[in-house]
Amino acid sequence: MSTHDLITVHLKVWRQNGPNDRGHFEDYTLKDITTHMSFLEMLDVLNENLMKEKKTPVEFDHDCREGICGSCNLVINGIPHGPQMRTAACQLHMRHFKDNETITIEPWRAKAFPIIKDLVVDRNAFDRIMEAGGYVTMATGNAPDANAVPISKVEADSAMDYAVCIGCGACVASCPNSSASLFTGAKIAQLAKLPQGAPERKKRVIAMVEQMEKEGFGDCSNYGECEAVCPVGISISAIATMRTEYVKALF
Amino acid sequence: MEVASKKSTFKWDSKIPTGPLTEKWKTHKNNIKLVNPSNKRKYNIIVVGTGLAGASAAASLGELGYNVKAFCIQDSARRAHSIAAQGGINAAKNYANDGDSVWRLFYDTIKGGDYRSREANVYRLAEVSNSIIDQCVAQGVPFARDYGGMLVNRSFGGAQLSRTFYARGQTGQQLLLGAYSSLMKTIKSGKVKMFTREEMLDLVTVDGVSKGIISRNLVTGKINRHAADAVLLCTGGYGNVFYLSTNAKNSNVTAAWRCYRKGALFGNPSFTQIHPTCIPVSGEYQSKLTLMSESLRNDGRVWVPKAKNDKRHPNDIPEDERDYYLERIYPSFGNLVPRDVASRNAKNVCDEGRGVGPSGLAVYLDFRDAIKRDSEQAIRERYGNLFEMYEKITDENPYKVPMRIYPAVHYTMGGLWVDYNLMTTVPGLFALGEANFSDHGANRLGASALMQGLADGYFVIPYTVGDYLSGITPGDVNTDHEAFDQAEKAIVGEIEKLLNIKGEKTILDFHRQLGKIMWDKVGMSRDEKGLNEAIAEISALRKEFWENVFVPGEPATYNKYLEYAMRVADFIELGELMARDALARPESCGGHFREESKTPEGEAKRDDENYAYVSAWEFKGVDTPPVHHEEPLVFENVKLTQRSYK
Structure with missing residues (x-):
């Protein structure tokens, strides 16, 4: 933790005026940033300053600001979501930065996540992967009593470990191959742990993996970067499960 | 001040089925x-x-x-x-x-x-x-x-x-x-x-x-x-x-x-x-408040020091100098009283000068006894992610130091x-x-x-x-209808107008100002004077917004601040309606607490004889007071009692 209560930061922010613009870094200096401020609140200050000078603010995605909606997608000093482990950018606070530090801010960079403007990217590819099979086919009203099928605590807890994915895409941004394997694997692993997922198990894994490839995400080469940056700590074992499920589904 | 326009002849049909x-x-x-x-x-x-x-x-x-x-x-x-x-x-x-x-x-x-x-x-x-x-x-x-x-x-x-x-x-x-x-x-x-x-x-x-x-x-x-x-x-x-x-x-x-x-x-x-359990405000720059789930009150005990302005570290305050005020006032529900009751009591102890933390606008939510009883591991299993979130925001470890919480709009x-x-x-x-x-x-x-x-x-x-x-013809109106022309034209005009004001204050300035009026005068506790002031202040703020806001950028691009400007414009109008509604209901009920209507112990006092109804407001124009309607509430199965969690 910084000992300073008020710090000065030098920002290098990616500015790109639309998908077809080339884009560039722009430098800004912010003074008197309190270390209790969140990273996004620091960007709010930047934008307020820009608008007071009648300039165009920096666009960035954000919503819940409590680490659960998965909207934020900032690469901070080269690391998706920044330096604090298991923390989405919106939960990162300025106390993790030094006085006079230079901070580089970029969007996720991946072929499957085209840039819309500045730090905002298009992540609809994730929805299409889910659409391919990330569900249990059951119509509303069809369900048996919730306790009709017991699920051991161990399996339910393990399913939950995968189900907590917030769909932010940091795994893709950190991967040298821009692979979406952790994201896709997390849903496959969640449903593979539960009896409800069993009937569509084979169909699901094949459809989701194929969609992932179709979207232009790369393959997994076991770098493990995704697990390191995942803000909710999803284990790379999700990818192992996805592969096992995939191989099983072929036979 | 006129709260509402005269009643119209609006007919209610809540379509509640008959029968038991x-x-x-x-x-x-x-x-x-x-x-x-x-x-x-x-x-x-x-x-x-x-x-x-x-x-x-x-x-x-x-x-x-x-x-x-x-x-x-x-x-x-x-x-x-x-x-x-x-x-x-x-x-x-x-x-x-x-x-x-x-x-x-x-x-x-x-x-x-x-x-x-x-x-x-x-x-x-x-x-x-x-x-x-x-x-x-x-x-x-x-x-x-x-x-x-x-x-x-x-x-x-x-x-x-x-x-x-x-x-x-x-x-x-x-x-x-x-x-x-x-x-x-x-x-x-x-x-x-x-x-x-x-x-x-x-x-x-x-x-x-x-x-x-x-x-x-x-x-x-x-x-x-x-x-x-x-x-x-x-x-x-x-x-x-x-x-x-x-x-x-x-x-x-x-x-x-x-x-x-x-x-x-x-x-x-x-x-x-x-909501009673949120992380307290830490500064002017703050952009949002984070909730700590109410489930924490199952194991956490809410307290403040008995003495005013007690600046000691919470762990240094001995047991007999702590006031577990929810347990004291509401022995049967204790820390599990409903949200409105818990919030109001937090405000009361802070108003008495017994609030904690740098701002004095916070109370403790303490897990010491639960950890002693069930082990740190057990508490971690129940609330691990919440404790982690708390620590990220405040830089304090709630396993060691009581959480500080304060009510926030939820x-x-x-x-x-x-x-x-x-x-x-x-x-x-x-x-x-x-x-x-x-x-x-x-x-x-x-x-x-x-x-x-x-x-x-x-x-x-x-x-x-x-x-x-089943009672209408499907697809009888398509997007070529003149109603679509008019609605689209109005939106295009509104966007153009906002972008052309090019004033001196940012959208955030207006939103903060609105928020302050709402929290101070239409917040946890309301009275006639404050509500009348709020209506006047919000109305003035609305006029200023449309003359002096700065909305950046272009209409036909990604422009988050343009979206934001339209939302704040609507919030300003809504804020005024909320104040009118609070003014039109002089009783206290639930989260709506009117200073004029409380029991001798300071609890909310409902008035079922006069206000057991739903208020429903009809828009009559931005500069005309809305019409107030009442849908009477009929209770055939429950007995209306003053809520008591004691």
């Missing part, structure tokens, strides 16, 4: 009209918002065979703010064998709402609660279970039973992802078409009947027209009118507000829930007025979930918002929308 309470919903389902399966494909339905209510409604209606268009402002349907709900969802399963029943859940919910909601609606909510749990489990929602594989429950504020189902501290996320998965499945089947980053900016009506919407593509700025036979508004609450709240930054009232301006009545706008019980079928006063326009006013009265009990959102979407609207649709 326990049979109403069954009878109603047997009697409402159906749409033939092969005819369903002829009807187009628009669903705005993809939170619990919207996603569940869109998926369920698509499954039935209707053509659904679903809209969300985020980049994915999965990001709606339901995702952030932490604690749990109630149901009357009685799995805990502690004597729960549909009746008890109904009774607790209507009592918790301080008798300002309809018996029939609340009973139906309790009745369908069990099906929601079944539905979610079948989708693969990993609720907490015991070693035998059965579901476990916990208790939640305001209930003396364990009826709350949960998935760690991320119940909302798991329920939303369940609904989202059903939505994705229905999109794949071709019955739902999804529009992400697309914001509804107006409702299109023809002869007073809802026929579609005008939306803006938030990436290109293009204004689009969508015609439909029914429009379902599932756009959540309006807590951000206070600027600081636990809502997501993009949560807003715009879609609902524009429906109000098109003739839908707004029910109980002043009924706001101030949920809005008010919303568009709807009848038993969830239809607003504009035929063909429905409101679901937090966007409507219907089930929580003047105060919502914990773990009942998720229940209501999913009840409306999965188990109410699929039946009731058919009753309306």
